[in-house]
Structures are given as structure tokens and as C-alpha cells.
Amino acid sequence: MTTLKAVGQRVPKADALEKVTGAARYTGDLKLPGMLHGKLLRSPHAHARIRRLDTSQALALPGVVAILHHGNMVRKVFAQSEYTATAPAAAPPPDQYIFDAVVRFAGEPVAAIAAVDAETAERAAELIAVDYDPLPVVTDPLEALQPGAPVVNCNPVSQGNLALHIPIHIGDVAAGFSAADVVVEGRYRTGRQKHVQTEPYTCVADFDGRGRLTVWSPNQTPHPLRKQLADLFDLPLSKVRVVTPHLGGGFGGRVGFVGEQWAAALAMAARRPVRLEYSRMEDFVGTESRHPMILEARIGARKDGTLTAVQLKTWANCGPYITQSPDVTAVHGLFFLRLYRCPNRWYDGHVVYTNTPVAGAYRGFGAPQAYFALEQMLDRLAEKLGRDPLDLRRQLTVQKGEVDQWTQLPIESGRFADCLAAGARAIGWEQNRGQRHRDGPWVRGVGCGCIMWVSGTACLHPGMVEGSGATVRLNLDGTVDVVSGATDLGTGIGTALAQVAAEQLGMPVDSVRVTLGDTDVTPFDAGSHASRSMFHAGNAVVLAAADARRQILDLAAGMLEADPADLELRGGRVEVRGAPGRGAGLAEVAMQAYLKVTEVAARGYAPQANAPPYAAHFAEVAVNTETGQVKLLNYVAAHDVGRAINPTIVEGQIEGAVFHGIGYALSEDLVVDPATGSALNASFMDYKFLTAADVPAITTILLEDPDPNGPYGAKGIGEVGVPPVAGAIANAIYDATGARLTEVPMTPERVLVAIRATRNGK
Amino acid sequence: MTVNGVARTCTVAVKRLLVDFLREEFDLTGTHVGCGHGVCGCCTVILDGQAVKSCLMLAVQADGCRVETIEGLAREGNLHPLQQAFVETGAVQCGFCTPGMVMTAKALLDERPAPTEQEIRAELSNNLCRCTGYVKIVQAVQLAAGKAR
Numbered sequence: 070m071t072t073l074k075a076v077g078q079r080v081p082k083a084d085a086l087e088k089v090t091g092a093a094r095y096t097g098d099l100k101l102p103g104m105l106h107g108k109l110l111r112s113p114h115a116h117a118r119i120r121r122l123d124t125s126q127a128l129a130l131p132g133v134v135a136i137l138h139h140g141n142m143v144r145k146v147f148a149q150s151e152y153t154a155t156a157p158a159a160a161p162p163p164d165q166y167i168f169d170a171v172v173r174f175a176g177e178p179v180a181a182i183a184a185v186d187a188e189t190a191e192r193a194a195e196l197i198a199v200d201y202d203p204l205p206v207v208t209d210p211l212e213a214l215q216p217g218a219p220v221v222n223c224n225p226v227s228q229g230n231l232a233l234h235i236p237i238h239i240g241d242v243a244a245g246f247s248a249a250d251v252v253v254e255g256r257y258r259t260g261r262q263k264h265v266q267t268e269p270y271t272c273v274a275d276f277d278g279r280g281r282l283t284v285w286s287p288n289q290t291p292h293p294l295r296k297q298l299a300d301l302f303d304l305p306l307s308k309v310r311v312v313t314p315h316l317g318g319g320f321g322g323r324v325g326f327v328g329e330q331w332a333a334a335l336a337m338a339a340r341r342p343v344r345l346e347y348s349r350m351e352d353f354v355g356t357e358s359r360h361p362m363i364l365e366a367r368i369g370a371r372k373d374g375t376l377t378a379v380q381l382k383t384w385a386n387c388g389p390y391i392t393q394s395p396d397v398t399a400v401h402g403l404f405f406l407r408l409y410r411c412p413n414r415w416y417d418g419h420v421v422y423t424n425t426p427v428a429g430a431y432r433g434f435g436a437p438q439a440y441f442a443l444e445q446m447l448d449r450l451a452e453k454l455g456r457d458p459l460d461l462r463r464q465l466t467v468q469k470g471e472v473d474q475w476t477q478l479p480i481e482s483g484r485f486a487d488c489l490a491a492g493a494r495a496i497g498w499e500q501n502r503g504q505r506h507r508d509g510p511w512v513r514g515v516g517c518g519c520i521m522w523v524s525g526t527a528c529l530h531p532g533m534v535e536g537s538g539a540t541v542r543l544n545l546d547g548t549v550d551v552v553s554g555a556t557d558l559g560t561g562i563g564t565a566l567a568q569v570a571a572e573q574l575g576m577p578v579d580s581v582r583v584t585l586g587d588t589d590v591t592p593f594d595a596g597s598h599a600s601r602s603m604f605h606a607g608n609a610v611v612l613a614a615a616d617a618r619r620q621i622l623d624l625a626a627g628m629l630e631a632d633p634a635d636l637e638l639r640g641g642r643v644e645v646r647g648a649p650g651r652g653a654g655l656a657e658v659a660m661q662a663y664l665k666v667t668e669v670a671a672r673g674y675a676p677q678a679n680a681p682p683y684a685a686h687f688a689e690v691a692v693n694t695e696t697g698q699v700k701l702l703n704y705v706a707a708h709d710v711g712r713a714i715n716p717t718i719v720e721g722q723i724e725g726a727v728f729h730g731i732g733y734a735l736s737e738d739l740v741v742d743p744a745t746g747s748a749l750n751a752s753f754m755d756y757k758f759l760t761a762a763d764v765p766a767i768t769t770i771l772l773e774d775p776d777p778n779g780p781y782g783a784k785g786i787g788e789v790g791v792p793p794v795a796g797a798i799a800n801a802i803y804d805a806t807g808a809r810l811t812e813v814p815m816t817p818e819r820v821l822v823a824i825r826a827t828r829n830g831k
Numbered sequence: 832m833t834v835n836g837v838a839r840t841c842t843v844a845v846k847r848l849l850v851d852f853l854r855e856e857f858d859l860t861g862t863h864v865g866c867g868h869g870v871c872g873c874c875t876v877i878l879d880g881q882a883v884k885s886c887l888m889l890a891v892q893a894d895g896c897r898v899e900t901i902e903g904l905a906r907e908g909n910l911h912p913l914q915q916a917f918v919e920t921g922a923v924q925c926g927f928c929t930p931g932m933v934m935t936a937k938a939l940l941d942e943r944p945a946p947t948e949q950e951i952r953a954e955l956s957n958n959l960c961r962c963t964g965y966v967k968i969v970q971a972v973q974l975a976a977g978k979a980r
Contacts, residue, residue: 085918088926089910089933091861091901098860266961267865267873267927317863317927318961349866559925559962717921721963725924728964753870753959760956761965766948 075571079717082561097271107345108190110180112172115424115746117201127196132185135338139168149392162224165390173389175747176354183335210386210421221422233420240413245378249369257442258812260738262359268317269352274332275342287316290596313586319558321430353751357429361386362438376411388427394420401435407475409465424746436792444518444796482776484709488685492707496687510695516800518793524785525601527677538592539609541617543669547656551583554594555606561718573614575638600785605675607780612673620669680776682784683709686793690801697821707770711784720769723790730794835903843890850874852890861901872958875931882938901930916975924962
């Protein structure tokens, strides 16, 4: 087994230097000649018909170049989501317009302005006269399904405000529950988390003299976005270009359209470049959030622990537009049904329209909601059965050697049991579980939450294809250019792709340059989301690099008068095995190609494959039984990663994911007024974003078992660390206090109410 | 005022924010606007030795002051130990919070060269990060502090 030289190394990220010196350019730093400032006028009403919209005064303001609204834009219905997983078959139904005569959430854009500067654009917004006829507002998904509820929106398959029903019925749960010795039931409600990436949304659009639309956007899916723009504006793909400058974060909030459609429309109307920049408040209400959900779940088991039935019903509040909801709501259920072995598993997902901010994709994609419920129910089941919760998980989790209950694929790698053991040791499970160590009003507990994830969405649904292409080219000086349509949202995928190419080609990592994102030059890639880029873009790069390797060895064989099988690549050179000194540098090989009137150029396309990564998380909390405050003392995340191409990057992904999970569990909620539909805390003043002083150091444990389907055995990592967190913390709170939390975030008020309910005998 | 050691004289509208002034007048786009209401710290610069939120200051308030931005940290191509540490520990993911974090950390270490982890976390609570969970950022500050000693 050869030792890997580039893969597995803690290579510093290629873009760290420019970011740490302030040289990195983000979208808001771009300046184009003649660039205008764009601004959206937003509805204050959550539901209203626009009776009159008068732009005459605004247009008369010097410096205003264009104003767009429902009255002067082509009416074309579209679906926000493209190229995402559909499991089961649930293609996103089209249900939104770039502007409509009806507004459906507070903050929905009703007009777009392009002006010479920000101040003029704001003044113009104030001068636009809009008369609204308010309509009845509904904000709760269960109320929205009541007869007589105001109809928020419709699509080709909706029934009232039921935008979509997703049934997944495997086996016979009724029979399963009859056969159960023990049944655990639960009802859960989850809040509205926002991505809150530190870069407020900004994009720049230009429609040039050749009728070509270029959009610079911090978008995770440049190629799918290109198609969305082409479709919306009836342009051929060849007339649309998407470029991704550095992203100041993404986390799923920048998948598909964010605001590019308005920037593009303004650029086309103004015939000048337009920068559209959201304020932080606009970013809170005007970009998608995590779906608030209501879950009703039941799990039945025999005395020996085996599960006989798992059933979940979920109502997902998607706001007024369906966007990614078919996938999120389906995947939410599929993750709930998948982790623990059971022949009878039923899910009924309901996507519900309401007049609240739009929900969409967010790191974890429906699973944080599912695992918050599932991991608590597993603990409750263990308690009823008199079993150690870790032991029960070891028994029930579908593991390596079995068939994945979702994909029906064989599970070819995985160290789940090792994750449980290592994590339990690191948190001090034996010493702390059930001990309730006290210090005044503070009582301590530990809890566990586990997960089985995916590496992208390929193979999750029959007939679905999720593409990733890459090219590799050898330059005349022996350096290599790798090109991929993936995007770096801060993840360091560019560096990791350089590492796998360097490994294939036996060359130093910093002699490999990676180009990402720009649709003019990169092959198609479904985008960086769904924990897919290392696995899929990585596989594409490995294949392309392997082909480049063959070409290099063929050329070198001629130069060195050796058989290609006797050649090896090392340190940027081709050498004859066992004959040191007989070799050629990659630059010489490149020149040889040139003299033969060709070049070393290769392409690769990732096969449709998947592999499930596992993780076991452990939280230690201290709960103040007088105030309900929860302090997170310690957090351990043990992850089955396949192979850590770059351990520093992998740790960073886990730590960052856990951070989102902690906020989701304890403090983050974009609160919407139930009567008016307005967001009440759309700023950092009142949306509690945890600081370095609020979170402990997170311990990550990486365990490797290379998966044959991944590049050098790597599996997906981006989202894995988010979903188990809330369940682990809730289970720790229970261990400390005996109180069960059924709502996230688990605010001090909710914790106190739960503790008191326990004291009063529930 | 001086900006990164260079004396500057400008006429500026009273209502212009310091962060916008630095970014637009001098093309010092390393200082970022993350919220505009003084919480996220992406706009942090050092003013007369103190870390300040430049989105909460008017440019005119910096009259006669010494302003340091992220672009001024490296000397003749040599990174400041904090910058070097951020690169080494993997504390930079998307990088949008990074300049503000580094400036806050620099002001801390300039005043207190050997802070405890708790003191580092307390000071860094002025800056929000969404990518890292702060783990490697705290490690970077500790690494830089350790190397300086």
C-alpha cells in the first residue's frame, strides 16, 4: 500500500493568504464602469393585493434609470429549485413570479430600482406610491390547512394551502405497532433558523452590447443558476454567464435564485451594470430560512429492542413559495426512517403555504428537525426498555455490511460503533451519565445524538442524475490546471481538489491550480450543496487526473524508451522504477506533447454513486434549574469520514456544522408575529447569534475507513455535523433534569417550563 | 488622519460612515460590512490603538486619528504573526469575518500579550463567525500569542 503524499495532508487553504490580508474580492467589492445601484422596494404586508403602483414621481428623480414591477415585467411562472434531489418523484411545481400583483409575505419585493447611487435608489423607493388592499394573513401551517383559511398560493398539484403531500409508506405500520411491546410517541415543533452568513447578499449583473447576461453572485450553484436565468429571461444558455467571486458563506442559502433575477432584470432594463446589495435586515427576511416544522412521531419496539414500526407525520411551513420544499420535506422524512433498522416505516410529509418568510435549503436540509425528534425518542425508548442508549443505538443502527434502507445500496464502509465508543470516552460518558453533578442551581448531564448522512444526492432516487465534470491540463512549465464547476463557499474544496490531483500525478500540491465556478470555463457541476463536492467533484478530478496520468506516461514511455508500466510519477517527474536518474520532468513531457502537435488534456465525469458517513455526537450541559439557562460545557463530535483528504478542512467543516447545530438547539429563531406575519427580530440585536464566549471548544475525532465509491475513500462532510446536535443537547438536558424539551430552540423559558412540568409530575 | 501609516487629507460628507469611506475612498475593501448595526464586527479597524466598529463611526470622527486596517498589517510582504497563525491553523474559511477578527485579536495582543483562553473568547465575542465555530480562530490567537513570547 503506497503512502499517500498529498491526500491526508494539512495543506493550508490556497485562498487563506488573500483572505487574511484583505486582498480577497467579494461580490460587494466589484466595481464595473457605469455601474448602478439596485434596490428592492418591499411590501410591509404579509398578504395583500396591489391596487395601485405609481412610479412616476420616482422616475422623475434625477439619477433614477429604471424601475421594474409587476406592471412592466413579463409574467412568467417559475420554480425556484432546479437540479435537486427528488425523492420520491416530486418535481418542484412552479408557483412564483418575478413580481406579482399579490404579495404573500412581509418583505416580498414589489419593485426594483436602478439608480446612480444608493441614496438616490432609496429616495426613489420612498417616492413609489403603492396602494395595498390587505388580505387575511395565516402564519401557522395547521391553521392554514383548516377549511376557510385564506389561500396563500397555488401550484399545479396543490390543494388549498397544502402545497404538496409526500407519502412514503414501506411495510405495514399498523401491524408493526400491534406487534410492539413498547411504543414511544412524541410531538415536536421546530423554529426558524437563518443561515446568517456574515456576507449580506449582494450580486452584480451586466447585460452587454452583445446581448449577453453576466451575473457575479456568491452562489453555490453557478451552473444550475445559469439555466434558471436562461429559462426565466428566454435567453440561450450561451448568452448567460455566472461567475462566483469569493463567497462570504452560503450554508444552503445560496442555492438557485437568491436575488439574481432582479439584478439581471434591472441590468437588462437599464442597459448598464447593476449591483444589488441587501441590508442585513433584508438578508434576514428576503432570503430563505430553515423550514419550521411540526412533527408527530411514533416508534414501536419489542422487548429485545428490535423496532417493529416507525411512523412520522410532518407539517413543513414553507412560506408562500415552494422553492426547495419538496426535496427538504421528502429528505426530512427519509432521514427519519433510515437510521434505525425496521421493516415497517411510514412517513407523510405536508408542505404548507403560509404568509411567512420563504423557507428553503439550509445545511442539514430537513434533518435537524428530524433528528431532534428521533434521537430523543431513541433515548426514551432505551429508558422504557431499561437499556443503555448507546447500546441500543449500536444494536439498531444500519451499518457497514448491511443494505441502506433508503438507497438500497450496500453500505461498504463505516465505523459507527467506533464513533460511539470514541465519543463516549471523550465526553466522559461513564463518569457523568445519570450523575447529575450539582453546583448551586446548576446541574450537569450528558447526552448523545447520532446520524447517518449522504455524500451528495446521487442514487437517492431512481432516475435522478447529479452531474460533476472536471478537466485537467498540463502546462508547458509542468504545472497543472484543474477546472471544476464546484464552488468554494469557504470550505476549501479548491485546495482539496488540488490535493487529489497532485496525488494522482505525483506532484507538489502547490504546482496544481484549481479554477472553480465560472460557467464560461468550467464543466457542468450540480453545485456545492448536499455535502457533495468532495465526493463528486473529487471523483471527477480523480478520473480526469488519472487520464492525464495515462497520457503523461505514454508520452514519457517514448521519451525514456521504457514501458509505461515501469514508470512512476514522483515529485513532479516521471521516473523509471528501479533506475534512479532515468527520468523526465513534467515540463519536458509537456514540451514533448507540444512537439508532437498535441497536449496533455483530460476530462472526467463523476459516476453516480453515494456513500453514507456516520457520526456520534456527545454534549455535556449545565442547566440552571432556577433560570432555565443552558450552558454547553463540552462537545465531542466523532465522525466516520471515509478518508480525510485534508484533516484541517474536515475538522473545520465539523466544527462549523456543530456551531450551526448549537444555535439551532439553544438560541436561534427568526420570530414571526402570528397576526401580521412580520419578522420581529430581523437583526443581530435580537436574533441571538452565538459568540466565541458562548460556545465551548468543540472536540472532533476523525475515524477513517475508506469507501470504495469516494475519491481516495472520502465521504461527504459539509452537513453531517448539524443534525445530531439538538438531539444530543436535548438528551443531555434530560439527563441533567429529567425534563424533555419538545421545541427548538430550547430557550431558557422553555427549559424552565419543562423542568417545572417535571416537578409537578408532568 | 493616517491610514496604515500614510498621512491622508480628504473632504468628506459628514454623514459618510468610516467603513464606507475606507472602502470607497482608498479601495481598502478588506474591511467588510456585515450588518451595519455594530454587532458582527466585520468592519473592525484599529483607531488610535483601540479596536472599533467602523460601521458605527462617521468618517469625520476619525479626523486626526491613526487608523489601521487589515491591509496595513503585513510589513514588506511579511505576514503579521496573527495572519500567519490564522493561515496555519485553518481559522480562515469563507474569510468574510477574518479581517475584523484579526484586528480585534491584534488590539488584544498589543495590550495583553498573554491572554487566557477565556480572555481571548471574551474579546472575540465582538466578532461573529458563521463558518468555524470559533475553534480554530481561538487556536490561532493562542498560537500567535505563544510565538510572540
